Amino acid sequence: MKTADFDFHLPEDHIALRPAEPRDSARLLVVRDGGLEDRIVRDLPDFLRPGDALVFNDTRVIPARMPGSRHRRGEEGQWLSVPVEATLHHRDAPDVWSAFMKPGKRIRPGDRIILGTQWDFALTVEGLEATVVAKGEDGLVTLKFDLSGPDLDDAIREIGVMPLPPYIAAKRAEDDRDRTDYQTVYAAHDGSVAAPTAGLHFTPGLMDTIRAKGVSTHAVTLHVGAGTFLPVKVDDLAEHRMHSEWGTVSEETAEALNRVRATGGRIVCVGTTSLRLLESATGEDGVIGPFHGDTAIFITPGYRFRAVDVLMTNFHLPKSTLFMLVSAFAGPDTMKAAYAHAIERGYRFYSYGDGSLLFRG
Structure with missing residues (x-):
């Protein structure tokens, strides 16, 4: 598989330099069964069912x-x-x-x-x-x-200062506002040098609405490393080496998520970081186990997902490992169409940009 297969053109003016206000007013592109639907993040509960589980990464960004x-x-x-x-x-x-x-x-x-x-x-x-x-x-x-x-x-x-992504830092300086903007409302454990950006869209009110619908919420921790911003420099993906990141899934959380799956609920990951960690913690039999250590999992099309049914994530860089991951999750052709739609409709990209809700292809 070639890196060039995951390239696309993104106009510079689609790169978000500040988040939406309020956070849950960001746009949300729903990608399901080959169809595309334009919504906003506040509509997320419309796509969740009682008994589903929402999984967040509760890492906290340090001024790294x-x-x-x-x-x-x-x-x-x-x-x-x-x-x-x-x-x-x-x-x-x-x-x-x-x-x-x-x-x-x-x-x-x-x-x-x-x-x-x-x-x-x-x-x-x-x-x-x-x-x-x-x-x-x-x-x-x-x-x-x-x-x-x-x-x-x-x-x-x-x-230290907040480690804004290169595509933002190249356009403006970090300021005091970023200390709040570049942090999720549920951040709990210091250690990341990049935000789990899908989580930046959540507000306490949205969390309350989700729980009121009968959807359980669970936290895992993956400390995101600066390697997330490194470009893929090889032509053949088989030669790419991922930098490891430390994460933990508690025994209590693993057991709770296994119960959700056993009773017909879906696991909905907020962000590629929580997805990568859960997939690292899940065995070939589909059972999620406790996890404590480093993961360097690299997900590309052809990967068989073991744990995650739905993924909420932002829009990613061309030829990045994260665009490869979402292409594996929803299908390469589907994601190429979704990104073309997002660019045409003026969605805002990257860390401070809009979101997408992907149902597994």
Whole structure:
């Protein structure tokens, strides 16, 4: 399967730079049985049945993007410094994060990184300090921080900014409003460096309406990494390597969702992150089990879905792993038609954009 099979043209003016207000007034394209229906997010309960289960990702976005400087001893013993920017990706230990560095090409193990400042003349400047202990691909490095645990968390909150997606950050600066806008109303567990964006459409009132209809709501946690924004660089999808993300499905949630399925209810995932996690937690027999660890599941057309019946998700980038996922879920031809319809009708795309409700093809 080729990456080019998932390409499409999106006009620049379809990229949303701010969310809809109120959140549940965003448009919702319903894709079901080969048909397309234009609705709004507030209409979601119309497509749910008593006994269904709605599954959310309750991760909380941390301010994971930080300016800084790289420091290294020169041949004559002097400190050499260059400005850098780090975007945290995956927590490996209480004092260790993997992070994407820009520029990353010349960074090497042993370098000192000082985040929170762009001063370039000494290691005596104040900031959050770390040592590069390993270097991978795509600018990914492993940083061992001088702080650990809650102290490190506090420092990150103090100096970091919300890691807006590149297609928004290239058009405007992050501001205080993003600290609220780029967070779901049910966020509970710190750890993501990108929002589970389908959840940004929900309001407390919409949640109450859904529950009043007899639909149960359940939370799983997948800490979304910065790898979600990386382009697919290979022509053949078999050669693409996904970056892992940490997630957990509790035993209580797994049992509740299995009961929903046993009684004829449908599992409706809010976002590709909750879908990827549930599919990772589900065995070949279709039974959802507790899960605690990393997943690098890569879903493309031909994948056999084990757990999820309906998916609510935003509109994704051309040639992205997420557009491949929705093509697997609803069918490649169906999704190409749905995206063409969305572009023609002026739907807003990407993280702050409109939503779609997909029924499994």
